[in-house]
Amino acid sequence: MPENASQVGAGAPAASGVPRAERDTRARVARLILENGPVAASALGERLGLTPAAVRRHLDALLAEGMIEVEVKRARPAATRGRGRPAKLFAITDRGRNTFVHAYDDLAANALRFLAEAAGPQAVSEFARRQLAGLEGRIGPRLRALPPDQRVRALVEALSAEGYAASSSQAPHVLGGFQVCQHHCPVAHVAARFPQLCEAETEAFARMLDTPVQRLATIAHGDGVCTTHVSPVKAGNEESGGISL
Structure with missing residues (x-):
């Protein structure tokens, strides 16, 4: 301890x-x-x-x-x-x-620091991907079984159930698509030192939604919320009318 x-x-x-x-x-x-x-x-x-x-x-x-x-x-x-x-x-x-919470954060950060020193930064990235694999395993199959226009809403509901207090909104017209906001991050203090955690989460969102996404802001970096831009549904699915909220 x-x-x-x-x-x-x-x-x-x-x-x-x-x-x-x-x-x-x-x-x-x-x-x-x-x-x-x-x-x-x-x-x-x-x-x-x-x-x-x-x-x-x-x-x-x-x-x-x-x-x-x-x-x-x-x-x-x-x-x-x-x-x-x-x-x-x-x-x-x-x-x-x-x-x-802070005591656990310190323990997790120390463990990841040791992993980075012993096996290199890529080991931290792999660890982050494996951690997100559990979340993706719980949410991913359900999202992929839905029509594209329903996935953002389902992702937001699933993230909120996991404790992320998520919401979604229409993205600015110049960007198109939608924005997913997470108003709470259970690992924000650790992610501030190891951005690989945020990167792995973004990659998981892209796979589950089956469309490109881009992280615009993170609580770990001092922003008020974690904001992810979800690109418009890709060509071939236009008949769905886009991804709905």
């Missing part, structure tokens, strides 16, 4: 005075909340083999740093008792989730 990942939940500035073992345990607590939350303190203690006092210490630290938050849920009343007592459940916050 990289140093950044071991500091998840401790916060980089505050972690300097915290023993490594303490940081690692706190990171495990945060990870369990990320993966299983909202979750009770007792459940965390059971999973990690920690005493109630130890769990409370880590939870208090994570709460103070804004990594987690408390959700109050009223417990079901027992048959022999009156009203159930509110149960505290702990959930990850956006800040905590982003901390994990």
Whole structure:
């Protein structure tokens, strides 16, 4: 695990005075909340083999740093008792989730940097193509089975289902065709260092749509959205009326 990942939940500035073992345990607590939350303190203690006092210490630290938050849920009343007592459940916050994302980004970037140094830039390109092969395998057959005029819309719907928050629009008249915009990129931080990831994605779009495409902007390079121009449907398919939105 990289140093950044071991500091998840401790916060980089505050972690300097915290023993490594303490940081690692706190990171495990945060990870369990990320993966299983909202979750009770007792459940965390059971999973990690920690005493109630130890769990409370880590939870208090994570709460103070804004990594987690408390959700109050009223417990079901027992048959022999009156009203159930509110149960505290702990959930990850956006800040905590982003901390994990950046830690994973650093790990991925370090791995790709090692691959480039050990086997050359072409190895990174091949890795990117293999990663996109999974996405293409899920989406490609469905797109290729559609008439050309329906593929852009289907691609946008499929990308949105994959978490890319995609949309499409008519391209400027001088270009013709359409533009596909992705408003979210799960690998933007890594792609900023390794543009091969964006290049492989563009190549996959061209294959799935069966028409030339060109990347005009990327979140990885600081643009607001990833924008891809999709060329007009190629000759022979004019009867379809072009690719529809």
